[in-house]
Amino acid sequence: MKMRICCTTCPNECELDVEIDENKKILSATGNKCPRGLAFAEKEVVDPVRVLASTVKVDNGAHNALLPVRTKEAIPLRYHFEVMHQLEQMEVSAPIQMGDVILPNVCDTGVDVIASRNIR
Amino acid sequence: MKQYDLIIIGGGISGCAIARELSAYQLRVAVLEKNLDVATGTTKANGGIVHGGDDPQPGTLKAKLNVRGVELYPEYAKQLGFKYRETGSMVVGFNEEDLKYLEKLLDNGIKNGVKDIELVKDPKRIREIEPQCSKDAKYAVYCPHCGIVDPFEVAIAMCENAVENGVDFYLGEPVTKIEKKDNLFEITTPKDTYQCTYVIDAAGLHADDVARLAGIDEYNIIARHGDLLMLDKECGVKNLMPLYPIPSPESKGTVALSTLAGNVIVSATAVYREKDDTDSYADGIAQLIAGATKLVNGLNTRKVIRTFAGERAVCENNNNDFWIKPSATCENWFHVAGIQSPGVASAPALAEYVLNMLKENGVPFEKKENWNPIHKEPIDFSELSSEAQDKLIHEEPSYGKIVCRCETVTEGEIVAAIHRNPQATTVEAVKRRTRAGMGRCQSGFCQSKVVHILSRELGIPVEEVRLESKDSWLLAGEVKEGVTK
Amino acid sequence: MKTNYDVIVIGGGPAGMAAAIEADKKGAQVALVERNEELGGILNQCIHPGFGLKYFKEELTGPEYAQRLINELEKTKVEVFLSSMVLEINHLENGNHLVSFINEEGRLSLETKAIVLAMGCRERTRGEIKIPGARVAGVYTAGLAQRYINMDNLKPGTRFVILGSGDIGLIMARRLSLEGMKVEGVYELMPYANGLFRNIKNCLEDFGIPLHLSTTVTRVIGKDRVEAVEVTKVDENLQPIDGTQEIIPCDTLLLSIGLIPENEISSKAGVALNPATNGAIVDDNFETSVKGIFSCGNVLHVHDLADNVTQEAEKTGRNAASYALGETKEAEAKLQVSANFPIGYTVPSTTQKNQNASIYFRVRKPIEEAEMVITSGDKEIFRGKPRSYKPSIMECQMVPAKLLENATDEITLSLEMKESA
Structure with missing residues (x-):
């Protein structure tokens, strides 16, 4: 099967034409300017992954009702709503430092949800 | 049940002007307004011109009240602390046919008693009077005493001064039922019942509907819809006096002028539509842009920041005139209806006229000894000197917090507006009193701040803050509810 | 309180912070005035990833991008005024400028040799x-x-x-x-x-x-x-x-x-604006039509990447500091830069003969394949490889000083469309 995939690894946004077999293994790929494009395509056809960014309620921030957070690495797209649900239930307290782990190892992906900024 | 001598139904500029006029006398007066603020109907959507008085047909009530209004406005503005500027105006003609019309208009104006009105036939002089007038203009009728106001500022100042002198305003109370028992009216709203001897029906577009609630069916109001445009302060034109084209029978046509704040407003189309239709229409907007382009030289019509629309209440089969008279079928009921243009220009004179009408109809009037006609104007931070700004911030630090960056409105001004009497309880009410959100970003930056200040000052959840009307909700609750406690 | 500075930066977003940091590094005495109660500007609400790939070489969220700049700024001597709204800029007889702003302490006026405008943009x-x-x-x-x-x-x-x-x-x-x-x-x-x-x-x-x-x-x-x-x-x-x-x-x-640069303060200060960008007209130093006033970031022209904003602002901050410290040489031979449709605008509007030029621009419509052609008078001085151009992407055309040797007093950028096959 032939597919067109847009690599979102960097602002170049290469468009790749890939051919995959029935096991979703890439047979051929053209259009990528660097190897990261191929790596992206390999994941994308099997189990697309994205960084998830959201917020968590802060119970005592001076100016901030919410703490912005994100997954440290990309996690499978299919877990995003489950992680959103877990973040919904949480509340954190200042002070918080950028990079602090807010929710470890979400959905057993080995990836932590971390704070995106400091909150005093 | 609350008891009054006289109740005014409708808190537009007419109702507010009458309330303020009557506040000088020993009468218990109340105003019932269906919306959450005064000045939310026709009053908030018009050009804000104190027209010279050349346009209305001689002999009409309109003509009389307009010309008298022009005389009264400067003193009114001083007493009530609202901004008024005498700008002069021109009705502009481009050809010989237009000249014929302008000659008639001049004659009209003279018959109406318009002071210093003049027919200008020298294009050079037209440009001396208004350098930004179209270069194609050949003739003009010049009214040097035409002026401009912010109509809602006028209405609010009148309302607040009336309140200072003992008039009660009930906002958010639409009249649902009116009964007459033992020569007393009983007026019901969703919140209360009010009893009074006299009623003044100043309910604008719905004056006829309100009268019918009391079983009075003497006239019919139809709605003449007008689109309007507001342009950025930087639109190529500054301090433009009102310029009118040769009018149609229905409307004065597309008028362009600079507002007191320095924007350009283009007003208004005229199409009969359903009552309460304040939608903007694409063809109307296009008509306004074409009209303004023809009248004004150098206007950048791409700089529109807001389109809006209003409706004027037109009394059917009444020669386009105001309908101000006692009811023919119901004693002690007074109509103040069909107040279309020049309603703003006429307001002070209308109040004076209504007072006399009431006196002639036996309403007892005795002057209050302690009536205070002076209303203190609110602080406008952006107009203060640097030293005064600094001093004010030291006295009250919230004047050092800018909320609306486009119009330089501080938190102090917003808090003050909210706590005036009556209170400003909606985002639009705050805007009308402070200009927060009226600038080029149209509240993109400040709405969230205004909502939070309203919530804090009124002690209500942010979700309950409204844009304008009771059901104009802004926010649907929290995104993250957090730990369920 | 100190009331004299070399450089005052107006705006504490990714442009203002980067300009202030670089001006400080050059040894200038710098103040930064920010209207919000915290630094970071609009990045604070852009909680999504996609920032920093170019500048920090890793993918960050908006708040992270801001936090990194805030952390850098905290290491400098830059004086930061928060919750402070600039109301006006006045020009003094000694060639300096007076920046007046308010905050809860009162109305303050600071004198400065140079100003960097970095107020960002607003939405249509x-x-x-x-x-x-x-x-x-x-x-x-x-x-x-x-x-x-x-x-x-x-x-x-x-x-x-x-x-x-x-x-x-x-x-x-x-x-x-x-x-x-x-x-x-x-x-x-x-x-x-x-x-x-x-x-x-x-x-x-x-x-x-x-x-x-x-x-x-x-x-x-x-x-x-x-x-x-x-x-x-x-x-x-x-x-x-x-x-x-x-x-x-x-x-x-x-x-x-769409977004529009927010230049109320600039135009009140007499800064000439470019109707194509709604931002200031600047030279290759990012200096506006008013001597000593510089402009960068989204208040100059709307960028699609914060990374580009930061890089532009760093240059601007250094230039403003050089100006304030008296290190700027007068331009020897100025070249007007203009562009033909479908190129919508260029930043800067002028450049210099003896220097490499970086010319930023955007196209007004998508172009499948075109060659960049730079002319001066009727001479062609540069022709690029055929490629595609998108309106969503801000482009940068580098022009080496050597090519500009043959230029008269202006250069014009055009895109020559290739016939589609």
Whole structure:
């Protein structure tokens, strides 16, 4: 099967034409300017992954009702709503430092949800 | 049940002007307004011109009240602390046919008693009077005493001064039922019942509907819809006096002028539509842009920041005139209806006229000894000197917090507006009193701040803050509810 | 209190912070004036990833990008005034400028040799595109909705239609979907999407949100709050096609229809603006028409990447410091820079003969294949390789000093279209 995939690894946004077999293994790929494009395509056809960014309620921030957070690495797209649900239930307290782990190892992906900024 | 001598139904500029006029006398007066603020109907959507008085047909009530209004406005503005500027105006003609019309208009104006009105036939002089007038203009009728106001500022100042002198305003109370028992009216709203001897029906577009609630069916109001445009302060034109084209029978046509704040407003189309239709229409907007382009030289019509629309209440089969008279079928009921243009220009004179009408109809009037006609104007931070700004911030630090960056409105001004009497309880009410959100970003930056200040000052959840009307909700609750406690 | 500075930076977003840091590094005494109660500007509400790939060489969220700059700024001697709104700039007889601002302490005026304008931009509104219909609650710019959701923890509605495929609108489509608010669709007047492709993919396709091109909102319907919008297809002249109207029930209309540099203070200070960008006219040092006043970031021209903003601001900060410290040489031979359609504008508007030039521009419509041609008078001095150009991407054309040797007193950038096969 032939597919067109847009690599979102960097602002170049290469468009790749890939051919995959029935096991979703890439047979051929053209259009990528660097190897990261191929790596992206390999994941994308099997189990697309994205960084998830959201917020968590802060119970005592001076100016901030919410703490912005994100997954440290990309996690499978299919877990995003489950992680959103877990973040919904949480509340954190200042002070918080950028990079602090807010929710470890979400959905057993080995990836932590971390704070995106400091909150005093 | 609350008891009054006289109740005014409708808190537009007419109702507010009458309330303020009557506040000088020993009468218990109340105003019932269906919306959450005064000045939310026709009053908030018009050009804000104190027209010279050349346009209305001689002999009409309109003509009389307009010309008298022009005389009264400067003193009114001083007493009530609202901004008024005498700008002069021109009705502009481009050809010989237009000249014929302008000659008639001049004659009209003279018959109406318009002071210093003049027919200008020298294009050079037209440009001396208004350098930004179209270069194609050949003739003009010049009214040097035409002026401009912010109509809602006028209405609010009148309302607040009336309140200072003992008039009660009930906002958010639409009249649902009116009964007459033992020569007393009983007026019901969703919140209360009010009893009074006299009623003044100043309910604008719905004056006829309100009268019918009391079983009075003497006239019919139809709605003449007008689109309007507001342009950025930087639109190529500054301090433009009102310029009118040769009018149609229905409307004065597309008028362009600079507002007191320095924007350009283009007003208004005229199409009969359903009552309460304040939608903007694409063809109307296009008509306004074409009209303004023809009248004004150098206007950048791409700089529109807001389109809006209003409706004027037109009394059917009444020669386009105001309908101000006692009811023919119901004693002690007074109509103040069909107040279309020049309603703003006429307001002070209308109040004076209504007072006399009431006196002639036996309403007892005795002057209050302690009536205070002076209303203190609110602080406008952006107009203060640097030293005064600094001093004010030291006295009250919230004047050092800018909320609306486009119009330089501080938190102090917003808090003050909210706590005036009556209170400003909606985002639009705050805007009308402070200009927060009226600038080029149209509240993109400040709405969230205004909502939070309203919530804090009124002690209500942010979700309950409204844009304008009771059901104009802004926010649907929290995104993250957090730990369920 | 210190009232004299070498450089005052107005704005504490990614442009202002970067300019202040670099000016400080050059040894200038720097103050930064920010209107919000914290630094970071609009980045604080852009909680999504996609920032920093170019500048920090890793993918960050907006707040992280801001935090890194804040951390850098804290290491400098830059004096930061928060919750402070600049009201005016006045010019002094000694050639210096006076920056007046207010905060809760009062009205302050600081004297400075150089100013960097870095106030950012604002969103275009409903009024500017004159959407007819009801004037009801529930019409928001995408950025205001973003603020409500990501900063204030408040939902601006429950069921959304988004007009405009600009990046903020796309990002908001994903954000709303993730937070359980319904997005009916994104409508775009143009026949192509305005946002970056990555955002179409990650924000719409991932969530099954339809993108309707050549379609616009022609009416807002409702009594008090939005109840529906009418959408209509448009023809090649962008005029609505009668008979294609469709009513989409919703309670909120989000507008993502473009950004405009916010230059109120600049124009009051006498800075000449470029009508094509709504930003200041600047030379290759990012100096405006007023001596000692510089401009960078989104207040100069709207960028698509914060990374570009920071890099531009760093140069500007260094230039402002050099000017203030008396290290700037007068330009020897100025070259006017202009461009032909479909190039919409260039920044800078002038450059110099003896220096390499970096000329930023945007195209007004997508171009499949064209060659960049630079001419001076009737001489061609440069011709680029054929490639594609997109309006969503700010381009940078480097012109080595050597090529400019043959230039007269101006250069013009043009795109020569290749005949499509």
